Amino acid sequence: MLLTYIMVGLCLGSFSTAIAYRVVHKKSWIFDRPLDSDTPVPARSFCPECHHQLSILDLVPVFSWVFLGGKCRYCRTSIPARYPIIEACGAGAMVLFFYAGGKDILSLSIFVITLPFCLAFFQLLYLKSMPPFYMFGLFFSNILALLYTVV
Numbered sequence: 368m369l370l371t372y373i374m375v376g377l378c379l380g381s382f383s384t385a386i387a388y389r390v391v392h393k394k395s396w397i398f399d400r401p402l403d404s405d406t407p408v409p410a411r412s413f414c415p416e417c418h419h420q421l422s423i424l425d426l427v428p429v430f431s432w433v434f435l436g437g438k439c440r441y442c443r444t445s446i447p448a449r450y451p452i453i454e455a456c457g458a459g460a461m462v463l464f465f466y467a468g469g470k471d472i473l474s475l476s477i478f479v480i481t482l483p484f485c486l487a488f489f490q491l492l493y494l495k496s497m498p499p500f501y502m503f504g505l506f507f508s509n510i511l512a513l514l515y516t517v518v
């Protein structure tokens with residue numbers, strides 16, 4: 368059970384880095400608009416340096432970064448350590464929630480849905496980028512869901 372929380376936390380942390388990147392670059396985090404057509408396609412993760420689309424092996428939280436030596440598999444550009452750190456923070460937050468007794472479905476759902484935005488919120492502050500308005504709401508919902516289970 369705890370392992371499931373950790374895995375989910377890692378994935379949410381990974382998702383949060385994508386949200387932060389797309390907010391900073393003013394891109395939609397649901398759709399991409401390809402250069403050669405007007406039809407939006409579902410957003411996929413890519414290397415910001417060489418624009419190579421990332422495969423599932425490049426997207427395993429923390430482990431991909433460690434195995435690739437913190438570099439892009441395609442262009443060998445360094446990937447900042449903040450990526451695996453944020454993924455680990457996601458896992459840490461889920462472990463905290465687990466031990467806080469966060470097992471009822473309502474607080475768990477709210478916590479899981481808002482966690483990636485909460486983590487993205489911190490990354491945007493770190494990147495000195497103003498988080499969008501909706502992110503403040505999701506950030507506080509996340510903190511409230513955690514407080515609700517602790518208290």
Ligand SMILES: [Zn+2]
Binds near residue numbers: 418419442443444
């Ligand atoms: Zn690359």
